[in-house]
Amino acid sequence: MAETRKSVEDVKNLPVGEKFSSVGVVLDIHEKKDKNGKSYWTVSLMDKTGSMDAKIWGNAQWWDFREGVKSEIKDPASSTLVGNLKGSSIGVTGQVSEFRGKNQYNFNQVFLVDQEKEEYRPESFVQTSPVDVKELERRFDLLVDRCSGDVRSFLEELFSKGGDLWKKFRVMPAAVSHHHAYVHGLLEHSITVTELALSMAEAIEGQARPDRSLVVAGGLLHDLGKLEAYVLNPGPGMTVEGTVIDHIALGYSRFEALAERYKLDRTVRTALGHILLSHHGLREYGSPVLPATPEALVVSAADELDFKLFCWGDSVSQLEGGVEPEDSVSDLNYSAQRRFWKWRPDGERS
Known part of the structure; x- marks a missing residue:
């Protein structure tokens, strides 16, 4: 063989x-x-x-x-x-x-x-993030550096490089099959969502004045519950808690306990908790509340965008690209409920 x-x-x-x-x-x-x-x-x-x-x-x-x-x-x-x-x-x-x-x-x-x-x-066959983990760690640290005050202190303590939470957060997948379902997937997805959300926050600065520290903290913490919802054994799998409770509730529960332990300011704690609970955007997508702040709106939008972009890349990866449907239009992606179009071949730039 x-x-x-x-x-x-x-x-x-x-x-x-x-x-x-x-x-x-x-x-x-x-x-x-x-x-x-x-x-x-x-x-x-x-x-x-x-x-x-x-x-x-x-x-x-x-x-x-x-x-x-x-x-x-x-x-x-x-x-x-x-x-x-x-x-x-x-x-x-x-x-x-x-x-x-x-x-x-x-x-x-x-x-x-x-x-x-x-x-x-078995562990030698498990897929890992296509982005080098050292690069992911560098981008993560840069995002934390964008924060200030209590939020920055909270994130620095929470994600202390020697701590158990960071060690697990660093390697966990972001899903079992839909997106970033590989080692370091949660880290990669959380960073991308935060970078997208921060760009949106900066674009609407004159309109809504979002708090950048809250945007960064919300983006990095939005999928905190996946630490309990998923396992690596050695590939991605789902726990019983992840199946019957789901990562949003698990994440909010863990965040509340951590916020209490670190004595996070009550208003900041509520604003961050709101981002965790609302980041799926709609109740039918699993969020018990809808995004109601500028910070929650941009994190939710960034989360959906990263998910759909991942689905696009996964769906069209085997296509040549172009204007012919057989070369450029994907099969139905059931997670995103759409077909995707690769209108430009790899390597072609305008």
Whole structure:
């Protein structure tokens, strides 16, 4: 398999009918039943280039390859090895097919591999931010430096580089699948949202006079609840609390406890708490309150913009770009509920 092994990104560039072999970590796997009652599996596989969803049909072959010798698993549906694959690395061979006009990836063989062997260690397949983490840390520090007074002191204490909160905030994903679903994703997303929000705040300075310290603090803290909503195991996953309570409520609860501990000014505390609770913009998107201050409005708008720009980039990454629909218009992005247009090929500038 190693000689012809393809990355997830390589596989996504293959035409229909092409065969491939690959190795990655299992983000998620679910056994299902077809109309004849036969088991098949849906699986999400990640490597450092991205993730893909695939099907493992009932006629696929499963192999125990942990000792370096293929031993067939004849009844995968009853195998404890197969039932505990989430978070493990596997090898696969498969083929690209087409379903309802979209590429579908079918794994025809699945190889259970030695998790301790260097080439198969699960953590080595987990995707990380495309931005170097040292650059992200530099941008984060510059944003904190834009603050003043109690807000700056609060952020400096909260995100102390030796503290547990910073260590977790630095590595966590921002999602499981929708956007920035990789190591350092939360840090990257929070910084981008804050930089966008700060630019908007500066643009409306003469109209609304937003407090820049609050904008920065709100942008950096808006997804604080994702520290409890998500896990890395070793790829992104969701906790029970994240599923049934959601990151907005979790974030507000944690923020209130931290604000109390650091004796944050009551008005500042309320204004920042409002940003955390309103940053999704609409009640139907999960926010219990609507943005009601200039600072909350720009953070909410920046959060939505960063999310949609990420969806655009992810949707058009395999397209050449141009005026022909087949080259430039994406499939429906279900997260953003739209198709995206890549009207200009990569490298072309006006």
